[in-house]
Amino acid sequence: MSDDRLFPFPSHQRARWRRSSHSAAMNNCVEAARLADSTLAVRDSKDVSRRALRFSAPAWDRFLSAVEREGTG
Template identity: 45%
Template sequence: MTVDLSGAQWFKSTYSQPNADCVEIAHLSTGTVGVRDSKSPGGPALMFSPTEWDSFLRSGIWQD
């Protein structure tokens, strides 16, 4: 699947340090959630359905 990310509004977590390497998230108009590497904003992005993204957030595996 190809998704146009040119108009996506990417953001980092408020827990991120200003100059740290982080992932960025975008809530897309298709309902999916995009995730990309902040060091490579023009590179590939992972796409998650709303159900997948909610499951990830509820899992807590991303927390320290």
């Protein structure tokens, strides 16, 4: 994975992070935030200080399509 999709958390502290209500009790999920440049940031909810991944809208759509098509294992 190239470093251009990674960014340190402090640079996006003002992002509005969201997580699924289905996993709030376990805190075992990912959080997502739509950024000002129309990309989507995704981070591990268990360690929000670590780097997050950033996806373009088309890349995120391809990921979701693959999960729907192939399942989560």
